[in-house]
Every structure is written in C-alpha cells, then in structure tokens.
Amino acid sequence: MKEMSKTAVFPGSFDPFTLGHESIVLRALGLFDKIIIGIGSNNNKSSFFTAEQRLEMIQNLFAGNDKVEVQYYEELTIKFCRRVGAQFMLRGLRTSSDFEYEKSIAQVNQVMLPEVESVFMLTLPEHASINSTVVRDVLRYGGDVSKFLPANIKIEKYIK
Numbered sequence: 001m002k003e004m005s006k007t008a009v010f011p012g013s014f015d016p017f018t019l020g021h022e023s024i025v026l027r028a029l030g031l032f033d034k035i036i037i038g039i040g041s042n043n044n045k046s047s048f049f050t051a052e053q054r055l056e057m058i059q060n061l062f063a064g065n066d067k068v069e070v071q072y073y074e075e076l077t078i079k080f081c082r083r084v085g086a087q088f089m090l091r092g093l094r095t096s097s098d099f100e101y102e103k104s105i106a107q108v109n110q111v112m113l114p115e116v117e118s119v120f121m122l123t124l125p126e127h128a129s130i131n132s133t134v135v136r137d138v139l140r141y142g143g144d145v146s147k148f149l150p151a152n153i154k155i156e157k158y159i160k
C-alpha cells in the first residue's frame, strides 16, 4: 500500500517570524513530508509587518527547502488545512498558558474537523522566552532584535 504523503500546516501570525518559529519548523521536518507555514489574518491584532512583508520574509528564509511552503490565508484555519490537503496542524508550546490556550483551540478544531490532527512541539529552552509581541515592542522603540530572529531574515529592508 502506498503511504499517503504527510502534510502539516503551521499556522500563526508570524509578526515577525522568530528563531522559535524557525526551530519548530526545522525540527518538525523530520515528521512530515511537507510543512505549509500559514500566515493567518487576525482581525484582533493589528500587524506590525504587512502580510506581503511577512510572506516575503518567510519565503526567502526557506527558499532553499522544497519541503516548506508559505501561504497567506483569510479563513478559518481548519478550512485552510482542508483546502491545502493537510492532515496535521502543527503548533509550538512555550508555557503552561500556551498549553491551556492551545488545548481549547485544538479541541474545538477536533470537533469541527476530526480529520486534521493537532500536533504540539515543545520549544527548546533557549527559545522559550522569544515571543513576537515582545519583538514588536522592541522594534517600535528602535531596538535591536537580531538575536531573536533567524540570521537570514533581513529585517532592515522592512523597517523605515
């Protein structure tokens, strides 16, 4: 029997994409045949980087890796998963509050779309305190965030 290729969606705001996000994707590459990084539109959050900027930054970062794709979506995450044919949804966990939040989302998603299994990966300890909100705050006041972002993300291009 031919095994079905395993596709995971890694959804998030990625505003911006941090070392923590990169590490989750790289570690998960061993589990899946394809990872689609899904940049979701979030009406509750006004973004620092535009959708186009985030898409370009992440696409450039993974340009050499044909197992990673980046897409922007404006719909329910489970609908996006179904549309792209993903069987898994990948999320990263840093803290117990991440866990509580992720648990409720995953359980609601499971009721709505049981075919998509949520998979959680614990952050590496050195990335546990990296968070896009803090990175944005530092950026707003002109601070240096390079230690929190993948070395190949050229953020200067997008900051006035």
Ligand code: ADP
Binding pocket: 011, 012, 013, 014, 015, 018, 019, 020, 021, 024, 042, 090, 091, 092, 093, 094, 098, 122, 123, 124, 127, 128, 129, 130, 131, 132
């Ligand atoms: P969202 O707005 O959906 O929380 P984020 O871009 O903040 O989007 O995060 C996307 C995913 O990456 C989430 O599963 C989040 O828990 C995870 N994540 C964020 N920062 C880190 C980190 N430093 N280490 C591991 N996972 C992380």
